[in-house]
Amino acid sequence: MKLIHLSEIDSSMIDLVGGKAAGLGEMIKAGERVPDGFCLTVESYTSRDLPESELIAAYARLGGGRVAVRSSATAEDLPDASFAGQQDTYLNVEGADALIDAVRRCWDSLHTERAVAYRATAGIEDASMAVVVQRMIDPVVAGVLFTANPISGCRTEMVVDAAPGLGTAIVEGTVVPDHYVLGHQAPAVPDGDGCLGEEQLDELRDAGRRLQEHFGSPQDIEWAIDADGTLWLLQSRPITTLFPAPPDTGDMRLYLEFGHLQGMLRPTTPMGVSLLKTGSGMWFTAVGASIDPRDPLPRLVPIGGRLYFDLTDFMRNTSMRRRLGTSLQVYGPRVQGAVERMLDDPRFAPRPGLPFHLGNAVKMTARLAPGAIAGIVRSLARPDTGRARAYRAVAEIRRQITPPVEPATSAERLRWVIEDSHKAVTGPGMMRLVWPLIAGMVAGTAPSGLLEGVAADDELDVVLGGMPYNVTTEMDLALWRIAVHARDHRDLFLGTPPEELAARYHAGGLPDIGMAGFLDRYGIRAAAEIDVGIPRWEEDPAPLFATIANYLRVDDPEQAPDRRFEQAARKAEQMIDTLARRARRTRPVRARLATFLMRRSRKLTGLREIGKFAWLPAIQAARRQLLLIGTDLAARGLLERAGDIMFLDLFEARAAVHEGADHRDLVAARRAEYERELRRPTVPGALLSDGTDVEALAPRGPVEEGVLTGMAGAAGRATGRARVIRDPAGAHIEPGEILVAPTTDPGWTPLFMTTAGLVTETGSPVAHGPTVAREYGIPAVICVRNATHEIKTGQLITIDGTAGTVRVEEDG
Structure with missing residues (x-):
């Protein structure tokens, strides 16, 4: 089939007619007013066989005259890629020869530099081109309607841009349009000097509501109004730039993005979220709190794959809302300012009640407080002993993580992941390392208040430079030493792609530069390492080989990382002496206390990374067991491949293991969403439940x-x-x-x-x-x-x- 009338098209035919034509066909089936037309399908494009006589006959049946010739690529107007303006449209095309030429130019536009680059960015390898031919509308006014606000993300607002004449001037950015923001339910209030009246705005809003309901997502709609006042809908496609909306709770909520505090903005896999909540739930249970086993952390909400914290109840608490500004400084000035502005919003007015269960708080305090006070004081008094205790606790936790004895069934593996994988990190060993860690954080931050007016912030930062006993710093320096060992093979490591080096390492085909020992200690790590769905360096050391190549390019001895670290440590010690002398002249008591804490900081603050490092072996062990379960499920035809299990949660995995639930379609949809979110360039730091990016309102x-x-x-x-x-x-x-x-x-x-x-x-x-x-x-x-x-x-x-x-x- 090479030619098909628009009224015969629906969304199931996208591979034949492309995204634009599929959308037009759906609008016609929904009863919307769409200019008459037809589609030249991709069959002609793939064979480069333009059926000129059939095309001219269809044009004649349309009535001849002026038409619009528009590209409709198979990768166009998709939920995650609009391709807006990437392929060509030709208006006011008249006559057979002009029509044939316009069709060929639409075909050619699929391979322009901008279209190829856009597909590459969107992760789309290939596409084919269909072409839509429609009767031209002579508009007195035309424009674009967004059924959600594309700037703020608000789903309860529509945005209309309008200008006299053809709407192409708006989408091309060559005019300044009249701009209207409409509430989904509120009456339209037109601008007296604008080109649209109240009746027209209401008609556009009604059309937008209908199309959003029909397509099931916010829409980007092109429209035109002719001289008779008739509204024509020219296109409807998903708004691809919106960040996914939070779950609908029936109440206005405010969420703070949690991942960037851990340096993580990429989406978390569903299994990563599930295991994080399960492991955290084990910890809360261990310290006396009562939790919901289905969702141990209900305030930690995955939105667009990112982890958000529901701050709403804290904002509505009379006493806590006054302290939010200070506590949010760790989020940075933009997020802090956004939240502080929302405190004046009546939707977040104070309400009675606490944002937590008082009984849980009392139990946790009673269980933790005595050990916390003793552990922190003991660590400050004897920092070397406290640090040694923390190191022993890490080793003890690692020893206690004992997966099921082989051979094990998938049911046994899954039970271990859910019930036992995190027991070691929720037991006494974790508490023994937490108190020296907290003591170090206190010692690192308290001098700022004690030396206010005496020491500048940048001077206090110097005190924290070259901090010893940090497992991440030690890891980086260990990798530097491996690069030093690799200098004898510089050409090999500089001239070979990291992926090839990783494959050769696993095959035993690389010189011994110490990588095996490094991975034995640090192979549990990776970027976004708190997500069990992410491969560890032991599985894929390619990033490490890329970094080694970077280190091999260092040819200035003063820029060597170990030298820079030593210099930072030396400057820190000198700055402590400088600040101590300066403070003693005006604040002798504070000076002694601040100096004591700064010196303790040098012995303890480096432990700040050790808590998460102690957690990683449990995540790694759980990952190994989950992949073995995934292998079994793939063999049973319930998953396509082992790694697909990371796109299930623990309850869904249990249904597959015990009940034979087939999750292949669910995994395919989640994997596609995950890969789409990986390409998202920005993530809102503060988000309202209607989808509004609060920072965009600043x-x-x-x-x-x-x-x-x-x-x-x-x-x-x-x-x-x-x-x-x-x-x-x-x-x-x-x-x-x-x-x-x-x-x-x-x-x-x-x-x-x-x-x-x-x-x-x-x-x-x-x-x-x-x-x-x-x-x-x-x-x-x-x-x-x-x-x-x-x-x-x-x-x-x-x-x-x-x-x-x-x-x-x-x-x-």
């Missing part, structure tokens, strides 16, 4: 040209070429370049050792990225909105980690 402050503002992450200044990296796997960075990234977690930190500085779009002063940056003595600026888009690789930039600014320099 008034824009004055901006100095060429300067991006963020938040101080680590003190110091640096100038260098930017290197924009969105994924650390296989990343290449030259010594002295400044790393610009969406966020960072421990899986990124090996890159820090050759960078001149760090810029991230999200983060917190206490998150992994800026903490490790301070320890390495490199400046960091965090919370720079859209940094990976505003800054280009190769640009010369200057970052000020004290002021929290990034300046794009004139590059002469």
